[in-house]
Amino acid sequence: MMIADDLLLMIPGPTNLPPEVQEALGRPAFYHRGSDFAALIAACNDGLKKVFQTENDVLILTSSGSGAVEAAIVNVLSPGDRVLVVEGGKFGERMGEIAASFGADVDKFVVEAGRAADPAEVRSRLSGHKALLFVQNETSTGVRQDADLLAAAGRDAGALVIADTVSSMGGMSIPCDAWGLDVVASGSQKAFMLPPGLAFAMMGARAWEANATAKMPRSYFDLKAAKKSLEKGQTPFTPNVSMIRALGVALDLMLGEGLDNVWRRHHALANACRAWVKASGLDLLADEPHCSDVVTAVRSPEGTSSKDLVSRVRDNHRILISGGQGDLAGKIFRIGHMGCCQLDGLLRTLEATSLELQGLGFATDLAVGLDAARAAYKAGL
Numbered sequence: 001m002m003i004a005d006d007l008l009l010m011i012p013g014p015t016n017l018p019p020e021v022q023e024a025l026g027r028p029a030f031y032h033r034g035s036d037f038a039a040l041i042a043a044c045n046d047g048l049k050k051v052f053q054t055e056n057d058v059l060i061l062t063s064s065g066s067g068a069v070e071a072a073i074v075n076v077l078s079p080g081d082r083v084l085v086v087e088g089g090k091f092g093e094r095m096g097e098i099a100a101s102f103g104a105d106v107d108k109f110v111v112e113a114g115r116a117a118d119p120a121e122v123r124s125r126l127s128g129h130k131a132l133l134f135v136q137n138e139t140s141t142g143v144r145q146d147a148d149l150l151a152a153a154g155r156d157a158g159a160l161v162i163a164d165t166v167s168s169m170g171g172m173s174i175p176c177d178a179w180g181l182d183v184v185a186s187g188s189q190k191a192f193m194l195p196p197g198l199a200f201a202m203m204g205a206r207a208w209e210a211n212a213t214a215k216m217p218r219s220y221f222d223l224k225a226a227k228k229s230l231e232k233g234q235t236p237f238t239p240n241v242s243m244i245r246a247l248g249v250a251l252d253l254m255l256g257e258g259l260d261n262v263w264r265r266h267h268a269l270a271n272a273c274r275a276w277v278k279a280s281g282l283d284l285l286a287d288e289p290h291c292s293d294v295v296t297a298v299r300s301p302e303g304t305s306s307k308d309l310v311s312r313v314r315d316n317h318r319i320l321i322s323g324g325q326g327d328l329a330g331k332i333f334r335i336g337h338m339g340c341c342q343l344d345g346l347l348r349t350l351e352a353t354s355l356e357l358q359g360l361g362f363a364t365d366l367a368v369g370l371d372a373a374r375a376a377y378k379a380g381l
């Protein structure tokens, strides 16, 4: 079976892999109950704590990001608990669905696609809720929530704060402890420069307290068991050892670059992408102050469908960008600029996208768009 492996992945995950990570993934498997693994998982925990900006352990699960989102919910809640879920797109909806499927009594705070939740309004809706759930970076719309203000609203109302950072952790500074996030879920295939297959869950002190009485069913995603195993340098079940080896390499790369530099690079790339959008005569989906640093969502120009644009960019340039999901299918396209991503790859993508937009009949000036992107990148650094 041949799979095209020549595509530049400019989608919001999976993302391109650095050669060091690919090399690590190609090495032999190894035993997960030995001292090598214990040293590796301890080093990964240390590195993840820096990325999550927390004093708490970051538990490593062998699953996709949704496993950590599920774990974040079932380890602190009981069936019948009232929760408030911010829904501003597909992944907010999914958080609510997961909570409901385990018996939570879900109140939804639905936000228009492209808008962030107004923290004051969230505050006014919180009353007697056991938890506030939100997606810090809504990948389907390119919106970054004001997570610090949402967390403050949740805490002031006595609610646990549960955040999905699957697409943003590593690419954006999310100081979990300083912001008061109680449970934080993430995944490997976005800003961590790894393939899909690992998920990360951070639980703070208030979350562990809630865990003592939380009754939602859990087995594979029992974080207390994961924490107990971590203290012995293990995981409860056979983990994906190759991925954890690669995680060690990816964390070394991130810490070697310096987390501030990593976050600055993502910010500059996002700046460049947004400047290209505006200089090209296109419109952002997200309101600008809440635009994400890791993915940019752009409205399809009148009379075009992003389905055609995505195919043309892939077939003619070997670059993969994304269309919209759900109701936004065809109506937006999304450019991921996260993880192993530099200015040259982004500029190639923007050039290819401009050319194909022209091919679809949209009048845009290639040079003006690219010049704006270059200038904005420099300004964003």
Ligand SMILES: Cc1ncc(COP(=O)(O)O)c(C=O)c1O
Binding pocket: 012, 013, 064, 065, 066, 067, 069, 091, 135, 137, 138, 139, 140, 164, 165, 166, 167, 187, 196
């Ligand atoms: C914000 C967000 N949450 C959750 C998920 C689900 O992650 P996974 O597909 O790894 O289970 C994604 C995946 O794109 C995401 O972007």
